[in-house]
Amino acid sequence: MRMAARAGTLIGAILLAPAAASPAIYPPGHYAVDAQSTSVHFHVKAVIGKYEGNFRAPSGAVTIDTARPDRAAIDISFPLESMTTGDSSTDALLKGGSFFDMAQYPTVRFSAPDAPLVDLQGETKIAGELTMHGQTQPLTLTVHLVGVTPDEAPGLSTLHFTGTMAVERSRFGMGFGRPFVADKVDLTVDAIFRRS
Secondary structure (H helix, E strand, C coil): CHHHHHHHHHHHHHHHHHCCCCHHHCCCEEEEECCCCEEEEEEEEEEECCEEEEECEEEEEECCCCCCCCCEEEEEEEHHHEEECHHHHHHHHHHHHCCCCCCCCEEEEEEEEEEECCCCCCCCCEEEEEEECCCEEEEEEEEEEEEECCCCCCCCEEEEEEEEEEEHHHHHHHCCCCCCCCCCCEEEEEEEEEEE
């Protein structure tokens, strides 16, 4: 009897345990990106040295609709004006016509209108589209949940994610400098969203 009771308790606990990426963890609503706390770090290998820096001051949001509480819409843009490597001459080169051509294409955008909610543990693959240098290509962002902060005030939850993505810049018409500068660009995301 005791063994049966324990087995029943264990089965009940498993059935009641929260599933990965439970919608209850992510209340429906509009989560605006925290422009001050969010950045994307980029790293590109070169024959001599490397290029690396950060995209900052994004705009956009993650939206979870009450009609589809198990999915999210992501739309984030970074102004190229905010991109920095810490060296003004390198910044000017990257923002110029040989690379990003900021004067004609002032933003970099990632969107995923039908993204899965990020699992509570492990990684989640989010298929979306990256737009830069006037071209849009499908890419996958690998995301980890850092944490969910309970409401700091009524209705103001905070979500914290990290993520990675590899981009072949030549696919976006930015092949200048190859093979002395690598085609592959590694991106590391650290993003915070606040429910508004």
